[in-house]
Amino acid sequence: MKCEKIQKWISDLIDRELSERKKKILMLHLEKCASCRLYQDQIRTIHAEVQNLKMPGVSSDAIQESLEKVKKRLLSEGEEKKGKSFQYLRKWRWAYSSVLLVFTISIFLLFFLPRFKSAERENLYVFSFEEALGDVYREIGDDGELEDLFDSIILSSIEDILVDSQLTGEAGFFDNTLFWEELSEEELKLIESEIKKGKTS
Amino acid sequence: MEGLPDDELVKRAKNGDRDAFAELVGRCQEKIYQTIFRLTWNHLDTDDLVQETFMHAFRSIKSFKQKASFSTWVYRIAVNLTLNHFKKIKRDREEKHISYENCISEGNSAGSISSPEKNSLKKELRKKLDEAINSLPLPYRSSFVLVEIQGMSHGQAAYVLQCSENTVSWRMHQARKLLQGRLRPYLERGMS
Numbered sequence: 001m002k003c004e005k006i007q008k009w010i011s012d013l014i015d016r017e018l019s020e021r022k023k024k025i026l027m028l029h030l031e032k033c034a035s036c037r038l039y040q041d042q043i044r045t046i047h048a049e050v051q052n053l054k055m056p057g058v059s060s061d062a063i064q065e066s067l068e069k070v071k072k073r074l075l076s077e078g079e080e081k082k083g084k085s086f087q088y089l090r091k092w093r094w095a096y097s098s099v100l101l102v103f104t105i106s107i108f109l110l111f112f113l114p115r116f117k118s119a120e121r122e123n124l125y126v127f128s129f130e131e132a133l134g135d136v137y138r139e140i141g142d143d144g145e146l147e148d149l150f151d152s153i154i155l156s157s158i159e160d161i162l163v164d165s166q167l168t169g170e171a172g173f174f175d176n177t178l179f180w181e182e183l184s185e186e187e188l189k190l191i192e193s194e195i196k197k198g199k200t201s
Numbered sequence: 202m203e204g205l206p207d208d209e210l211v212k213r214a215k216n217g218d219r220d221a222f223a224e225l226v227g228r229c230q231e232k233i234y235q236t237i238f239r240l241t242w243n244h245l246d247t248d249d250l251v252q253e254t255f256m257h258a259f260r261s262i263k264s265f266k267q268k269a270s271f272s273t274w275v276y277r278i279a280v281n282l283t284l285n286h287f288k289k290i291k292r293d294r295e296e297k298h299i300s301y302e303n304c305i306s307e308g309n310s311a312g313s314i315s316s317p318e319k320n321s322l323k324k325e326l327r328k329k330l331d332e333a334i335n336s337l338p339l340p341y342r343s344s345f346v347l348v349e350i351q352g353m354s355h356g357q358a359a360y361v362l363q364c365s366e367n368t369v370s371w372r373m374h375q376a377r378k379l380l381q382g383r384l385r386p387y388l389e390r391g392m393s
Contacts, residue, residue, distance in 0.1 A: 007374065007378065008370070008371070008374040011370070011374040012370055012374075015348055015349075015354075015355060015370075016354075017354070017366075017370060039381065042381050042384075042385070042388045043377050043381060045388055046330065046377065046380050046381065046384065046388070047349065049323075049326060049327055049330050050330065050349050050350060053327060053330065053350075066230065066234070066251055066252065067223065067226060067227055067230060069248075069252055070251075070252055070256070071219070071223050073252060073256055074219045074223070074259055075219065077256070077259070077260075
Protein backbone atom coordinates (compact mmCIF):
# COMPACT_ATOMS: atom_id res chain seq x y z
CA MET A 1 0.00 0.00 0.00
CA LYS A 2 1.41 3.38 -1.02
CA CYS A 3 1.88 5.95 1.74
CA GLU A 4 0.23 8.66 -0.43
CA LYS A 5 -3.02 6.68 -0.43
CA ILE A 6 -2.75 6.06 3.29
CA GLN A 7 -2.27 9.78 3.92
CA LYS A 8 -5.47 10.52 2.03
CA TRP A 9 -7.25 7.92 4.14
CA ILE A 10 -5.91 9.64 7.27
CA SER A 11 -7.54 12.83 6.04
CA ASP A 12 -10.84 10.97 5.43
CA LEU A 13 -10.58 9.36 8.85
CA ILE A 14 -10.33 12.76 10.53
CA ASP A 15 -13.42 13.87 8.60
CA ARG A 16 -15.24 10.63 9.62
CA GLU A 17 -15.61 9.65 6.00
CA LEU A 18 -13.55 6.43 6.01
CA SER A 19 -15.23 3.04 5.76
CA GLU A 20 -14.62 0.36 8.40
CA ARG A 21 -12.83 -1.86 5.90
CA LYS A 22 -10.37 0.90 4.99
CA LYS A 23 -9.91 1.77 8.66
CA LYS A 24 -8.62 -1.74 9.34
CA ILE A 25 -6.18 -1.58 6.44
CA LEU A 26 -5.04 1.85 7.62
CA MET A 27 -4.37 0.64 11.17
CA LEU A 28 -2.35 -2.27 9.88
CA HIS A 29 -0.27 0.09 7.73
CA LEU A 30 0.29 2.56 10.58
CA GLU A 31 1.65 -0.22 12.78
CA LYS A 32 4.38 -0.81 10.23
CA CYS A 33 5.02 2.70 8.81
CA ALA A 34 6.66 5.30 11.07
CA SER A 35 6.48 8.17 8.55
CA CYS A 36 2.72 7.73 8.14
CA ARG A 37 2.33 7.64 11.93
CA LEU A 38 4.22 10.92 12.17
CA TYR A 39 2.12 12.36 9.38
CA GLN A 40 -1.06 11.31 11.21
CA ASP A 41 0.15 12.91 14.46
CA GLN A 42 0.94 16.17 12.71
CA ILE A 43 -2.37 16.24 10.84
CA ARG A 44 -4.23 15.53 14.08
CA THR A 45 -2.35 18.39 15.76
CA ILE A 46 -3.37 20.72 12.93
CA HIS A 47 -6.97 19.50 13.25
CA ALA A 48 -6.96 20.15 17.00
CA GLU A 49 -5.45 23.60 16.56
CA VAL A 50 -7.97 24.53 13.90
CA GLN A 51 -10.76 23.67 16.36
CA ASN A 52 -9.10 26.01 18.86
CA LEU A 53 -8.81 28.87 16.42
CA LYS A 54 -11.01 31.70 17.43
CA MET A 55 -13.69 32.27 14.86
CA PRO A 56 -13.78 35.72 13.33
CA GLY A 57 -15.09 38.03 15.97
CA VAL A 58 -18.65 38.96 15.14
CA SER A 59 -20.42 40.84 17.90
CA SER A 60 -24.16 40.44 18.37
CA ASP A 61 -24.50 44.17 17.59
CA ALA A 62 -22.75 43.64 14.26
CA ILE A 63 -25.05 40.72 13.48
CA GLN A 64 -28.11 42.78 14.42
CA GLU A 65 -26.86 45.66 12.29
CA SER A 66 -26.27 43.36 9.35
CA LEU A 67 -29.70 41.80 9.86
CA GLU A 68 -31.31 45.24 9.83
CA LYS A 69 -29.48 46.05 6.60
CA VAL A 70 -30.81 42.86 5.01
CA LYS A 71 -34.35 43.66 6.26
CA LYS A 72 -34.14 47.19 4.87
CA ARG A 73 -32.98 45.87 1.54
CA LEU A 74 -35.76 43.28 1.54
CA LEU A 75 -38.34 46.01 2.11
CA SER A 76 -36.85 48.39 -0.44
CA GLU A 77 -36.68 45.56 -2.95
CA GLY A 78 -40.41 44.92 -2.43
CA GLU A 79 -41.19 48.60 -3.00
CA GLU A 80 -38.96 48.70 -6.05
CA LYS A 81 -40.84 45.75 -7.46
CA LYS A 82 -44.17 47.53 -6.89
CA GLY A 83 -42.74 50.71 -8.40
CA LYS A 84 -41.53 48.74 -11.37
CA SER A 85 -44.95 47.26 -11.99
CA PHE A 86 -46.57 50.74 -11.86
CA GLN A 87 -43.81 52.05 -14.09
CA TYR A 88 -44.69 49.32 -16.55
CA LEU A 89 -48.34 50.40 -16.48
CA ARG A 90 -47.34 54.03 -16.96
CA LYS A 91 -45.07 53.15 -19.85
CA TRP A 92 -47.87 51.41 -21.77
CA ARG A 93 -50.70 53.73 -20.72
CA TRP A 94 -51.25 55.02 -24.31
CA ALA A 95 -51.49 51.51 -25.64
CA TYR A 96 -53.98 50.53 -22.92
CA SER A 97 -56.05 53.72 -23.54
CA SER A 98 -56.11 53.09 -27.30
CA VAL A 99 -57.23 49.51 -26.86
CA LEU A 100 -59.97 50.64 -24.48
CA LEU A 101 -61.13 53.34 -26.92
CA VAL A 102 -61.22 50.94 -29.88
CA PHE A 103 -63.14 48.46 -27.76
CA THR A 104 -65.71 51.08 -26.72
CA ILE A 105 -66.21 52.25 -30.30
CA SER A 106 -66.62 48.65 -31.49
CA ILE A 107 -69.26 47.99 -28.85
CA PHE A 108 -71.08 51.19 -29.85
CA LEU A 109 -71.03 50.29 -33.54
CA LEU A 110 -72.09 46.75 -32.90
CA PHE A 111 -75.08 47.40 -30.66
CA PHE A 112 -76.33 50.95 -31.13
CA LEU A 113 -75.80 51.76 -34.80
CA PRO A 114 -78.12 49.01 -36.18
CA ARG A 115 -80.91 50.36 -33.95
CA PHE A 116 -80.54 53.88 -35.35
CA LYS A 117 -80.56 52.53 -38.88
CA SER A 118 -83.72 50.48 -38.33
CA ALA A 119 -85.44 53.56 -36.87
CA GLU A 120 -84.51 55.54 -39.97
CA ARG A 121 -85.88 52.79 -42.19
CA GLU A 122 -89.14 52.78 -40.25
CA ASN A 123 -89.46 56.54 -40.79
CA LEU A 124 -88.92 56.12 -44.52
CA TYR A 125 -91.60 53.52 -44.96
CA VAL A 126 -94.39 55.35 -43.10
CA PHE A 127 -97.06 56.31 -45.66
CA SER A 128 -99.51 59.08 -44.97
CA PHE A 129 -102.58 59.30 -47.21
CA GLU A 130 -103.21 62.91 -46.17
CA GLU A 131 -99.64 63.94 -46.96
CA ALA A 132 -99.81 62.25 -50.38
CA LEU A 133 -103.11 63.97 -51.14
CA GLY A 134 -101.63 67.31 -50.00
CA ASP A 135 -98.66 66.75 -52.34
CA VAL A 136 -101.07 66.15 -55.27
CA TYR A 137 -103.01 69.30 -54.50
CA ARG A 138 -99.77 71.29 -54.24
CA GLU A 139 -98.81 70.02 -57.69
CA ILE A 140 -102.20 70.96 -59.13
CA GLY A 141 -101.85 74.44 -57.64
CA ASP A 142 -104.20 77.08 -59.05
CA ASP A 143 -105.23 75.03 -62.08
CA GLY A 144 -109.03 74.81 -61.45
CA GLU A 145 -109.70 72.59 -64.47
CA LEU A 146 -107.17 70.02 -63.37
CA GLU A 147 -108.50 70.17 -59.85
CA ASP A 148 -112.04 69.46 -61.06
CA LEU A 149 -110.78 66.56 -63.19
CA PHE A 150 -108.86 65.08 -60.27
CA ASP A 151 -111.83 65.47 -57.92
CA SER A 152 -114.14 63.82 -60.42
CA ILE A 153 -111.75 60.90 -60.81
CA ILE A 154 -111.45 60.51 -57.08
CA LEU A 155 -115.19 60.81 -56.64
CA SER A 156 -115.90 58.29 -59.40
CA SER A 157 -113.39 55.92 -57.91
CA ILE A 158 -115.07 56.19 -54.54
CA GLU A 159 -118.43 55.55 -56.17
CA ASP A 160 -117.06 52.47 -57.97
CA ILE A 161 -115.75 51.14 -54.69
CA LEU A 162 -119.10 51.70 -53.07
CA VAL A 163 -120.95 49.92 -55.91
CA ASP A 164 -118.50 47.00 -55.83
CA SER A 165 -118.88 46.67 -52.13
CA GLN A 166 -122.66 46.68 -52.49
CA LEU A 167 -122.46 43.98 -55.13
CA THR A 168 -120.20 41.80 -53.09
CA GLY A 169 -121.50 42.95 -49.72
CA GLU A 170 -122.00 39.39 -48.59
CA ALA A 171 -118.88 37.46 -48.24
CA GLY A 172 -118.76 34.43 -50.59
CA PHE A 173 -118.12 30.95 -49.30
CA PHE A 174 -114.67 31.17 -50.89
CA ASP A 175 -113.72 33.98 -48.50
CA ASN A 176 -113.77 31.48 -45.69
CA THR A 177 -110.17 30.32 -45.44
CA LEU A 178 -111.20 27.20 -43.60
CA PHE A 179 -113.87 26.26 -46.21
CA TRP A 180 -111.60 24.16 -48.42
CA GLU A 181 -109.93 22.45 -45.51
CA GLU A 182 -113.29 21.29 -44.14
CA LEU A 183 -114.24 19.50 -47.39
CA SER A 184 -113.75 15.77 -47.77
CA GLU A 185 -111.87 14.29 -50.68
CA GLU A 186 -115.05 13.23 -52.41
CA GLU A 187 -116.50 16.72 -52.22
CA LEU A 188 -113.26 18.17 -53.60
CA LYS A 189 -113.36 15.71 -56.51
CA LEU A 190 -116.97 16.70 -57.22
CA ILE A 191 -116.10 20.40 -57.27
CA GLU A 192 -113.11 19.73 -59.51
CA SER A 193 -115.29 17.84 -62.00
CA GLU A 194 -117.93 20.61 -61.94
CA ILE A 195 -115.23 23.22 -62.69
CA LYS A 196 -113.96 21.10 -65.58
CA LYS A 197 -117.51 20.84 -66.93
CA GLY A 198 -117.92 24.64 -66.69
CA LYS A 199 -114.67 25.22 -68.59
CA THR A 200 -115.57 22.83 -71.41
CA SER A 201 -119.06 24.26 -71.80
CA MET B 202 -41.73 33.07 14.33
CA GLU B 203 -38.99 31.97 16.72
CA GLY B 204 -40.54 28.62 17.54
CA LEU B 205 -41.24 27.64 13.95
CA PRO B 206 -39.02 25.07 12.19
CA ASP B 207 -36.92 26.10 9.21
CA ASP B 208 -39.16 24.22 6.76
CA GLU B 209 -42.24 26.17 7.82
CA LEU B 210 -40.34 29.45 7.63
CA VAL B 211 -39.10 28.53 4.16
CA LYS B 212 -42.70 27.83 3.08
CA ARG B 213 -43.78 31.22 4.36
CA ALA B 214 -40.80 32.96 2.81
CA LYS B 215 -41.67 31.36 -0.52
CA ASN B 216 -45.06 33.06 -0.25
CA GLY B 217 -43.32 36.41 0.19
CA ASP B 218 -43.30 36.59 4.01
CA ARG B 219 -40.32 38.83 4.70
CA ASP B 220 -40.48 38.33 8.48
CA ALA B 221 -40.17 34.58 8.03
CA PHE B 222 -37.17 35.11 5.79
CA ALA B 223 -35.62 37.55 8.27
CA GLU B 224 -35.97 34.85 10.96
CA LEU B 225 -34.15 32.36 8.71
CA VAL B 226 -31.44 34.94 8.09
CA GLY B 227 -31.04 35.48 11.83
CA ARG B 228 -30.61 31.74 12.38
CA CYS B 229 -27.70 31.19 10.02
CA GLN B 230 -26.19 34.63 9.59
CA GLU B 231 -23.34 34.19 12.05
CA LYS B 232 -22.07 30.99 10.44
CA ILE B 233 -22.37 32.47 6.97
CA TYR B 234 -20.48 35.53 8.14
CA GLN B 235 -17.69 33.40 9.62
CA THR B 236 -17.39 31.26 6.51
CA ILE B 237 -17.17 34.23 4.18
CA PHE B 238 -14.77 35.99 6.48
CA ARG B 239 -12.51 32.90 6.55
CA LEU B 240 -12.29 33.21 2.79
CA THR B 241 -11.99 36.98 2.41
CA TRP B 242 -10.29 38.11 5.62
CA ASN B 243 -11.95 41.45 5.14
CA HIS B 244 -14.86 42.66 7.27
CA LEU B 245 -16.16 45.17 4.70
CA ASP B 246 -16.18 42.63 1.88
CA THR B 247 -17.69 40.05 4.21
CA ASP B 248 -20.47 42.43 5.24
CA ASP B 249 -21.31 43.18 1.60
CA LEU B 250 -21.13 39.52 0.62
CA VAL B 251 -23.35 38.48 3.53
CA GLN B 252 -25.98 40.98 2.43
CA GLU B 253 -25.67 39.94 -1.19
CA THR B 254 -25.97 36.29 -0.15
CA PHE B 255 -29.24 36.82 1.69
CA MET B 256 -30.69 39.13 -0.97
CA HIS B 257 -29.82 36.52 -3.60
CA ALA B 258 -31.39 33.83 -1.42
CA PHE B 259 -34.56 35.88 -0.99
CA ARG B 260 -34.87 36.54 -4.72
CA SER B 261 -34.42 32.89 -5.62
CA ILE B 262 -36.09 31.18 -2.66
CA LYS B 263 -38.92 29.97 -4.90
CA SER B 264 -36.39 27.86 -6.79
CA PHE B 265 -35.13 26.28 -3.53
CA LYS B 266 -36.29 22.65 -3.73
CA GLN B 267 -35.51 21.87 -0.08
CA LYS B 268 -33.34 18.86 -0.93
CA ALA B 269 -30.75 20.32 1.43
CA SER B 270 -31.33 22.40 4.55
CA PHE B 271 -31.87 26.13 4.15
CA SER B 272 -28.51 26.94 5.75
CA THR B 273 -26.64 24.56 3.42
CA TRP B 274 -28.39 26.12 0.45
CA VAL B 275 -27.39 29.59 1.69
CA TYR B 276 -23.80 28.34 2.19
CA ARG B 277 -23.78 27.39 -1.46
CA ILE B 278 -24.87 30.88 -2.48
CA ALA B 279 -22.39 32.48 -0.09
CA VAL B 280 -19.44 30.42 -1.35
CA ASN B 281 -20.38 30.99 -4.98
CA LEU B 282 -20.65 34.74 -4.49
CA THR B 283 -17.36 34.80 -2.61
CA LEU B 284 -15.58 32.84 -5.33
CA ASN B 285 -17.05 35.20 -7.95
CA HIS B 286 -15.92 38.11 -5.81
CA PHE B 287 -12.37 36.78 -5.93
CA LYS B 288 -12.52 36.30 -9.64
CA LYS B 289 -13.67 39.88 -10.12
CA ILE B 290 -11.32 41.81 -7.95
CA LYS B 291 -8.15 39.64 -7.85
CA ARG B 292 -6.63 41.72 -5.16
CA ASP B 293 -3.34 40.93 -3.61
CA ARG B 294 -4.00 38.57 -0.72
CA GLU B 295 -1.67 40.50 1.51
CA GLU B 296 -3.80 43.63 1.21
CA LYS B 297 -6.75 41.72 2.55
CA HIS B 298 -5.08 40.58 5.70
CA ILE B 299 -6.45 41.95 8.86
CA SER B 300 -4.70 41.66 12.12
CA TYR B 301 -4.32 38.00 12.83
CA GLU B 302 -3.88 38.73 16.45
CA ASN B 303 -7.60 39.43 16.75
CA CYS B 304 -8.47 36.07 15.37
CA ILE B 305 -6.16 33.96 17.40
CA SER B 306 -7.70 32.27 20.33
CA GLU B 307 -6.62 33.47 23.68
CA GLY B 308 -8.56 30.79 25.47
CA ASN B 309 -7.18 27.58 26.83
CA SER B 310 -6.53 24.72 24.47
CA ALA B 311 -4.86 21.48 25.39
CA GLY B 312 -4.74 21.22 29.14
CA SER B 313 -1.55 19.17 29.01
CA ILE B 314 0.49 22.19 27.91
CA SER B 315 1.32 24.29 30.87
CA SER B 316 4.76 25.82 30.54
CA PRO B 317 5.04 29.42 29.29
CA GLU B 318 7.43 28.25 26.58
CA LYS B 319 4.93 25.75 25.22
CA ASN B 320 2.11 28.28 25.43
CA SER B 321 4.05 30.76 23.32
CA LEU B 322 4.85 27.93 20.90
CA LYS B 323 1.15 27.10 20.61
CA LYS B 324 0.35 30.75 20.04
CA GLU B 325 2.94 30.95 17.33
CA LEU B 326 1.63 27.75 15.75
CA ARG B 327 -1.92 29.14 15.64
CA LYS B 328 -0.70 32.35 14.09
CA LYS B 329 1.19 30.41 11.44
CA LEU B 330 -1.78 28.08 11.01
CA ASP B 331 -4.03 31.06 10.30
CA GLU B 332 -1.55 32.35 7.75
CA ALA B 333 -1.16 28.93 6.20
CA ILE B 334 -4.92 28.43 5.88
CA ASN B 335 -5.24 31.85 4.32
CA SER B 336 -2.50 31.07 1.82
CA LEU B 337 -4.14 27.86 0.61
CA PRO B 338 -5.35 27.91 -3.01
CA LEU B 339 -8.98 28.99 -3.06
CA PRO B 340 -10.54 25.59 -3.98
CA TYR B 341 -8.64 23.91 -1.11
CA ARG B 342 -9.37 26.76 1.26
CA SER B 343 -13.10 26.77 0.57
CA SER B 344 -13.29 23.00 1.14
CA PHE B 345 -11.13 23.26 4.26
CA VAL B 346 -13.23 26.08 5.75
CA LEU B 347 -16.50 24.23 5.16
CA VAL B 348 -15.34 20.81 6.40
CA GLU B 349 -12.74 21.56 9.04
CA ILE B 350 -14.02 24.85 10.42
CA GLN B 351 -17.78 24.69 9.80
CA GLY B 352 -17.92 20.95 10.47
CA MET B 353 -19.69 19.96 7.28
CA SER B 354 -19.60 16.42 5.89
CA HIS B 355 -17.96 15.86 2.51
CA GLY B 356 -21.45 15.47 1.04
CA GLN B 357 -22.66 18.82 2.36
CA ALA B 358 -19.47 20.57 1.23
CA ALA B 359 -19.83 18.94 -2.19
CA TYR B 360 -23.37 20.34 -2.44
CA VAL B 361 -22.18 23.80 -1.45
CA LEU B 362 -19.20 23.78 -3.78
CA GLN B 363 -21.12 22.02 -6.55
CA CYS B 364 -18.56 19.26 -6.99
CA SER B 365 -18.33 15.56 -6.12
CA GLU B 366 -17.62 14.16 -2.67
CA ASN B 367 -14.42 12.63 -4.03
CA THR B 368 -13.26 16.09 -5.10
CA VAL B 369 -13.89 17.43 -1.60
CA SER B 370 -12.05 14.44 -0.10
CA TRP B 371 -9.10 14.99 -2.43
CA ARG B 372 -9.02 18.74 -1.75
CA MET B 373 -9.07 18.13 1.99
CA HIS B 374 -6.13 15.77 1.68
CA GLN B 375 -4.21 18.27 -0.45
CA ALA B 376 -5.04 21.13 1.89
CA ARG B 377 -3.85 19.16 4.92
CA LYS B 378 -0.70 18.11 3.14
CA LEU B 379 0.08 21.72 2.25
CA LEU B 380 -0.58 22.85 5.81
CA GLN B 381 1.57 20.08 7.21
CA GLY B 382 4.38 21.05 4.85
CA ARG B 383 4.21 24.72 5.80
CA LEU B 384 3.86 24.13 9.53
CA ARG B 385 6.34 21.26 9.80
CA PRO B 386 9.03 23.25 11.68
CA TYR B 387 6.51 24.38 14.29
CA LEU B 388 4.88 20.97 14.50
CA GLU B 389 8.20 19.24 15.03
CA ARG B 390 9.23 21.74 17.67
CA GLY B 391 5.90 21.32 19.44
CA MET B 392 6.19 17.56 19.45
CA SER B 393 9.76 17.36 20.57
